[in-house]
Structure formats: C-alpha cells, structure tokens
Amino acid sequence: MAERSDARLLLAPAKVNLSLRVLGRRQDGYHELISRVAFADLHDRIVVGPARAGEKDTLDLSGPFAGTLEPDNLILRAVARFREAFPSLAPLRISLKKHIPVAAGLGGGSADAAAMLRHLARFANCDPMNPRIQAIAATLGADVPVCLEPVSRTMRGTGTKLDPPREDFPEQPVLLVNPGVAVPTGAVFTVLGAGPLSDGFAALSAEEERNDLEMPARKVAREVGEVLDVLRGLTSPRAVGLSGSGATCFALFSDETARDRAAAEITAVHPDWWLHAGMLRNWEAGELESVA
Incomplete structure (x- = not known):
C-alpha cells in the first residue's frame, strides 16, 4: 500500500464563462466559440498516489455531488x-x-481532468501548457485546455485557442446559483440551431457581456430563466449571466457584503437552490498541488 507521503492533493477550480458568443457551426458539427472565462474559489479535491501492487487505476468518489x-x-x-x-x-x-455541481456549466469534469494532467505533466518533466499536454487535453473536451491553467483569459475556436492570461484580473465577489x-x-x-459559420461573425468580441x-x-x-430573473431583480449586482450552457448562473458584486446579502435573500425564498458565495480569482501554480 502506498505511504501517505506518496499521495498528492490536487485542486480543480470551477470555471465561469463571463461571456460566450457562438460564432457558428463548422462542417464537422463542432461550434466555433469565443468566451471570456474566469475561475472561482470553488474547487474539487483530488488525492492521487501509486496504486497497490497488482492493482489497475482506481477512482473513489465522495462529496456532495459524487452520486x-x-x-x-x-x-x-x-x-x-x-x-x-x-x-x-x-x-x-x-x-x-x-x-x-455536475452538468452545471462550471466545467467540473473538465477541471478534474485538467488537474490530473497538470499533475502528470510533472511525470513527463514538462509544463502543463506544453503543446503535447494541451493536445491530450483537447481530446477530452472543449473546456479541458483552458482549465490546465486556471486564470482569466479568452478561449476561442473549439476551446483549443487560448489568449494570454489576464494577469491584471482582479479578485471579485461572485454568487453562483444553480436550481x-x-x-x-x-x-x-x-x-x-446555429447555421454554418459566416465571415460576418469574425468581428464578434468576447468582451460583449x-x-x-x-x-x-x-x-x-x-x-434557468427563473434563476436569471431573480438575480437580475436584485439591486446590487454589477453583472448577471449564465455560465456555459447552464444551469449555473452568476452575479458579480462590488463587495462581499452586497454578495452575502443577496445570497441570504435568495436562500430565504429558494432554500432548495444551490448557492456558492465566493470569489473569482487567478490561481497560482503553487496553490494547485501539495502533499496530501
């Protein structure tokens, strides 16, 4: 059995699409997108270490959304x-x-896969953003490449074209709500039902919120509409939107007090909705892996 010191703790932060524009559908059926993404302080936790002698890869699941x-x-x-x-x-x-949450527009599965690839990149003595690692990520899903380095940036195409990180992205209070x-x-x-890709879409910008x-x-x-209507009915958000294809929606606030007040108001009326009152932020590489 592996010693505890052999195990590593990996964090997999949730992705939030601050904007998402669909440019059209390609002939191969995939959609061309442009999306500005950020990452939340919400994260899954993965512990990985050597398997027992004679074992194959094993995965144990726990947590509120494991089922x-x-x-x-x-x-x-x-x-x-x-x-x-x-x-x-x-x-x-x-x-x-x-x-x-699963199937929620927060890239949870993609974040988990990316966290594992970040860890395994060390095995290959290369950076997680190495083209070889990115190529593996791209085969797993459109959101996996951008989750390799959880910092704010714009993603394009089918998710494989990444703009440089927004190093100046400020931490900002966010309320995530899922019905x-x-x-x-x-x-x-x-x-x-997007039609074929047209040249006129090229001028679209991810900055359009x-x-x-x-x-x-x-x-x-x-x-989804009910959540968005509730968030847009609040007086304090700076911005409200849908992350990915949903069902998670977000609201950005100028301060944590306003965010927490909004969370309390929503919980009082919709106690069955899932909420996370947290922050959007850029993650440092050293924060994402440690001794378990």
Whole structure:
C-alpha cells in the first residue's frame, strides 16, 4: 500500500464563462466559440498516489455531488490518454471529493481532468501548457485546455485557442446559483440551431457581456430563466449571466457584503437552490498541488 507521503492533493477550480458568443457551426458539427472565462474559489479535491501492487487505476468518489458521476470519469480518461503518450506511467490510486455541481456549466469534469494532467505533466518533466499536454487535453473536451491553467483569459475556436492570461484580473465577489437541474450541453446547442459559420461573425468580441446560449438554455430548462430573473431583480449586482450552457448562473458584486446579502435573500425564498458565495480569482501554480 502506498505511504501517505506518496499521495498528492490536487485542486480543480470551477470555471465561469463571463461571456460566450457562438460564432457558428463548422462542417464537422463542432461550434466555433469565443468566451471570456474566469475561475472561482470553488474547487474539487483530488488525492492521487501509486496504486497497490497488482492493482489497475482506481477512482473513489465522495462529496456532495459524487452520486451524479459516471464510473467512467473524465479523470480516468485523462490518465488513460496520458498513458498512451507516456506508457511507463504506473497505475494510480485516485480519490475525488466532488464539490462542483455536475452538468452545471462550471466545467467540473473538465477541471478534474485538467488537474490530473497538470499533475502528470510533472511525470513527463514538462509544463502543463506544453503543446503535447494541451493536445491530450483537447481530446477530452472543449473546456479541458483552458482549465490546465486556471486564470482569466479568452478561449476561442473549439476551446483549443487560448489568449494570454489576464494577469491584471482582479479578485471579485461572485454568487453562483444553480436550481438543481442538469442541462445537457447537446440539447442546448440543438435548440440554438446555429447555421454554418459566416465571415460576418469574425468581428464578434468576447468582451460583449452576453451568453448566446442563454435563450436556448431557458427553453431546455425553465429553471434557468427563473434563476436569471431573480438575480437580475436584485439591486446590487454589477453583472448577471449564465455560465456555459447552464444551469449555473452568476452575479458579480462590488463587495462581499452586497454578495452575502443577496445570497441570504435568495436562500430565504429558494432554500432548495444551490448557492456558492465566493470569489473569482487567478490561481497560482503553487496553490494547485501539495502533499496530501
């Protein structure tokens, strides 16, 4: 059995889409996007270490959202894809404590896969943003590449084109609200019904604070509209929006007092909604991994 000192603790921060513009649909069926993303202080926790002798890769699940996860988790797929490129990687024993809601627009599964790839990049003696690691990330999902380095930036295309980080991104109070429904991304894009990519979309900017998936997400799950209407009915938010394809919505505030007051107001009326009153921030590499 692996000694405790062999285990590492990995943090996987939640991603928030501050804006998301759909530029169109490519001939291969994928959508071209431009999205400005930031990361929250909300995170999943992963402990990884060597497997017992004779064991294969194992994954134990716990936490408030563990019950909604599939056994074939993105973490295990990330390990398998990495091992295809680096076959000498020994079997791993992994535990995931799931704090990020699933199918919620917060990139929880992508963040978990990215956290594992960040850790495994050390095995390959390379930076997590190395093109080889990014290529593995891109095979796992559109949000995985941007989650490799959880800092505010703009992502483009199918998620593989990343602008330089916004080093000056200030910490800012955020309220994340989810009505407790899963919103399948595919269903939202089906309702969107984006046509072929046109040259006229090229001038769209991620700085335009809107999410083109909001209206189709409202149609897929009316609860999304209810949350957004409640947040927009508050007097104090600086901005309100939908993250990804939902169902999580966000509100940005000028100070923590206003954020906490809004959280209390919403909880009093909608006690069944999930809330996280926290901060958006850039994460430093040294904060993301430590001895377990």
